[in-house]
Amino acid sequence: MTTIRRALPRIVGAALLASAFACSDFLEVDNPNVIDASTLDPSQDAATFALSAQQNFAAAYGWMIMYSSWFSGEALVAETFPTRNEFGRREVLAQNTSLNGDVWVNITLALASSRTVLQLDLPNKASNIAVARAAVWAGYSALHMAMDFCEGTIAQATEPGPRLTTVQLLDSAVAYLSTAITVGTANGTADGILIANIARAGRARAHLQAGRKAEAATDADAVPANFTFSFNYVDDLAQRNRLGNRLWQFTLDRGSISIAPAYRVTDPRVKYKAPGQHTLTPQDASTGPFFIQDKYPSFTAAIRVASKLEADYIKAETQGVPEQTALINARRAANGLSAYSGPTDANSVLTELLNQKALDFYLEGRRLGDFRRLPNNVTNMPIPGAPYFKPGFSAISNGTCYPVPINETDNNPNFR
């Protein structure tokens, strides 16, 4: 014990000394949970960043489609979230946390992460596939922001960007998509050509949305026949939020999406299951009979992004009654319907064209853009003033687009 007593002061002294000298090493720790930015090489990792940006858009795309399906009357909100029922009632407030967290954050992440790649000092920028890939998804992100939001913003380097009108957003989309076409074409690989064609279809839609019909028609013509590009999703239990099909997730796991009565029709393009054909139940029992969507019946179900078919609709919209009628009847015939027999005035035909488009692109996120462009020709929108389908809620309002969330406007000094 005497030995211990003698040793103690020495131990204490040694410990103090060691702690003093070893301080810097002692405080160096690993943090394996995140990627330290200093360990990345922007140039070498550009391809990874671009593919990540592509997935960011793929994830955002599912959110955009789901929320716009509620807002535009394709589907009923079958769950209890107050913020989601605001979409169903066309009364989305800037404070809506789902608007921010599910829609805005995801589409702006897709846009910002794509822009990050475009700002890198990369070799062979004029034909670099990472540049083409980033540009096409920056363009689509801006395009969908323009279609669904009343206004928007695009970050400038490390600073948040200014308030942009719908037209300005569409112009930005056109610029990005033009870059994608140029660089993708110059790249010349199969990926490069694919990206250029996706961009052509997107630019056609952007021009149409901006009212530039001639440019829209030109781009629509440039989309190759039978062209279709879809996002393929993956069923990874741990990554369903990022890699899985969002609409199936909210059908299966949350019971959130019920087909609106107007779309409970016999048409192969609107696939659904009626009660009795499935065992799922809506989260909110006041939804009533639960008609689940069957267009995306699994986590791996692909969602179409760009196609010649959409280009055909775009082209037809820029043309007259004969061309529109031809497409209408072609689509009706292809889906087992008799030829169009309704009024043949320009407005009625245009309405039917958009009806057919709504069926062809059911749950593909096009309707809200179409409604904003042609509010009088898009049918089956929730009617302002009509009672909401659930008891206890205010009547349906008259919103036509989403506000930019308060999270953006409060924290973006350039937006105020």
Place this chain on the structure above:
Amino acid sequence: MHLSVRMAGAVRRFVPGALPVFFASSLFAQTGTVSGKIVDRASSQPIADARVFVTGTALEVSSNAQGDYRLVNVRPGRAQIVVLRLGYRAAQDTVTIVAGQTLTKDFQLSQSLTTLADVVITGTAGNQERRAQAAQVASVPSAELVSTIPTVKDVNSLLQSRIPGIAVSASSGSAGTNRQIRIRGAASINLSNEPLIFVDGVKFFSTTGNAMTPGVGGQTTDLLNSLNPDEIESIEVVKGPAAATLYGADASAGVIQIITKKGRAGSSSFNQTLQVDYGVSDQQWTPPSNYARCIIPNNAAATAALVAPNSTNPLCRNQTVGTLVSDNPLVREGAFQKGSETNFAWTGRGGGQSYGYFLSLNNQRTLGNLPNNEFQRQAYRSNFNFLPDSRLTIDAGLGLTKDNTQLPDNDNNVYGFLGGGLLGTPLSRRDDGVLSNDGWFGFARQVKAITALHNEVQNYRTLANVTANYVPKAWFTNRFTVGADLLRNEITRFFPRNAEGSYQGAVNTGNNTQTRIGVDQFTLDYLGNLRREFGRDAQWETNLSLGAQLTSNRNDNTFANGQGFATNANNSVTSAATRTGGQTRTFQRSIGYLGQLQLGHLNRRFVQLGLRVDKNSSFGENSEAFFLPKIGGSWVVSEEPFFAGLSNLIGSLRLRAAWGQTGRSPNPGASLQTFQASPYAITQGGATSVGAGAIPLNPGNDSLKPERGTEYEVGFDATFWNERMNLEVTYFNKTSTDVLLQRPLAPSLGFQQNPFVNIGEVSNTGFEVALISQLIRGPKFAWDARVGFNTLDNKLVDLGGVAPFGTLNRFTPGEQLGVFVSKRIRNINEATGVVTVADTLEAYRNYLPTFEGNLSSNVTLFRNVRISAMLDTKQDFGVYNLTDFFRETQVVTSNRRLDTTVLSRLERLRRYGNPTAGRPAFVQEKNGAATTVNEVRDAYVQPGDFIRLREVAVSLNVPDAWLRSLRRVNGMTISLGMQNLAIWTDYEGADPELLSSAGVDFTRTDFLTQPNPRRAVLRVNFNF
């Protein structure tokens, strides 16, 4: 009980015999011994657990149950013997020790409420008498509370309503769920406001509200439940920076020091206690019924079927269309049950001439009021203290705990009992045997299906510490502490495979998530103290303390999930059709150096200066070391000569003032610019594969440093009325600067996390008052009462230019942190139904109570019967009644909404807005825009003010005469305690004292939360 007695006997025979073999007495030659008895001056009853020490040495022993003590190895010569015991005036005497001889020295202690001579070990460098303390350190007499109030079964109960300034809030009434502890309000916005906890000087991992907290099913468990209250001697609480400076850059939310029981070195005794508890609990709450009208909107055929004679719905069958019907699934299926609790505890305490030991065993089991809610703890502790000679003492402690909590799903959780029962609709009832919702919310999920969920958190904890006190000279003391807190959690969340579709989607194929959390936390601490007396008659004294403290924390969280099982028995993750897993790991280390100089004059005037310097691995690269100063003074005015004239009126009076700083460190990795690993899917050649991607996560901040809390407190301690009344009054003013705020970035920048920045300022000010009075002090009847209360003025002073944020609990300069906001109602026009509201979110109710108080009283009859009761209250705060909000405005199952006769038109307009079709529910005052009930929450952020009859306890010390037939039983106490007996409140929900997310700051929301139950516990305690 039989086994426990046998075990105790074995220990009693082994320990006293074995220890001297290790600690040979030959070391102690040439020394003397002092022994004696300590008794109450008035009653001559022996006083147990009095601390007896020799000043200027490491020698300290405690008295046994018979009041006997024995100090050995006392160096020959004059020695000052000091005796301390809570509730008694300190006693001391100087004796002359002769080598090889035993001196007898008895002490008689007088009862007193004066605390000046009490010694605290927390918040200062080395042990310190209260008289010298500049800042207040509160003490909880844990051992006394545990022994007299049977409902005290955990650390949180020991802290609840005992000390002004400490607020404890429950997350739910489920057994084993966590509590939130706040000391002097809240200062951090984005970091935890939980105090630091130490057990015998070793840092204890208790953080709630972060990713490492084991929690399942919408609830979290409490890591403090690992501690067996029977092991605890006392708890000391350092309330703020003025006193916590020496705890460094992570102590701004306060420090709690838990001191476990020690052996009775020098007592030459062995005492055992055996405690047996049995208790019951009752939910004492009838959940509200669900209502609906027998009609299916826009569907005449379905409505007709609903009310038809052959309807499958028993409630609407044969009813008129639109009839209001009700159902109460929770009551109908008997979801709530009577809970029970059992507790077996054994302690053994004793010691020989130069050693002491404390041993404890505990097995506690509590069954909650919902199925599959259970808490069980097995705890073992052994503490040894060894006094080889007068210069060295060694204390070693080892605590081993296994606790297991099984939780029901509840709160914001679609699988919860309350969610299922309170959000269901009577329209889904059916009695034709076909599986359905049957009145429950969401899917075919009734009591059986909810009970089948298996949520279990199992903790294995090892707490070890060794402390050596070495006193080479009377003026030079050294304390060296090393300790470890090793925690292993095993968490299970299992959804059984079922054919009924009880859960959601693929989960019905069976889903098992296994999580393993490992925490390794180490503390290394050294403190040296040099004391010098100087001046005429040694009237001046200096104490210089220097020390260092290293802490290291490693958290490892690994999980595996499997989905799709062939059978429920074969449910290991490996057996699942689909499997996935993940892992996170964090490290945090800190090193701090501290120094303190205390100058004392005439043992009644004291000044302290202190400084601590900290570095932490989570500081930014460019951040400097963190310097934390303190200064304070204490003046025992009543011992000044000029005070003599007042001594009849005021027995003692001490004035104190302190100023100090502490910090709150950022989380590990918070300073780094980071990306997040995020995979991408790519299709090439017709095949889709997954690659490793990266997306921006956090822009980082290389100048990140801790929050800095600066506090001053002033106050006084006084005794009156022949030391039968003690009053402590403190005013504190705490300002937190460099507040660590996750500055909200515009989402359009694309970062997934907001970076931590040091901006902003938060202030907390208030008064704390504690009054203890021995109203009647007689041999046959004694009555004492305690009153404690505190005020709190919490304010966000500055947000550093960041726009106010938060849509329910908001952060706005000039308002309380997390103040509840609403677009407040300006006007209700009953005639037109138009409800006008503010254009913007405005502060509505406080998140933190601004007044908390408690009143407790003890009556002792014939020395053997003790009756105690406690009332407590919290005032001036709000609770978001999200349960009612959902039931009235979202799923609409409340009769308040559906039965128009329940509420007045005015109240209906206030709650639901304008019912006129085509008109907005609420109209903004200035811009005329429509808004919804989602932002007009006046009716649902309700006043939470309450007064609660928290505890009532009765205990009887069985007279010795009655025990003669029980061989070897020295004492027996029978106690009955009751908790949560009554509450008085205007809150409309089940319980205003709940936080459905107690692990998260600034969310005082009652959402489908199980209320606190009423408990009654009967205890029999034997002393051997």
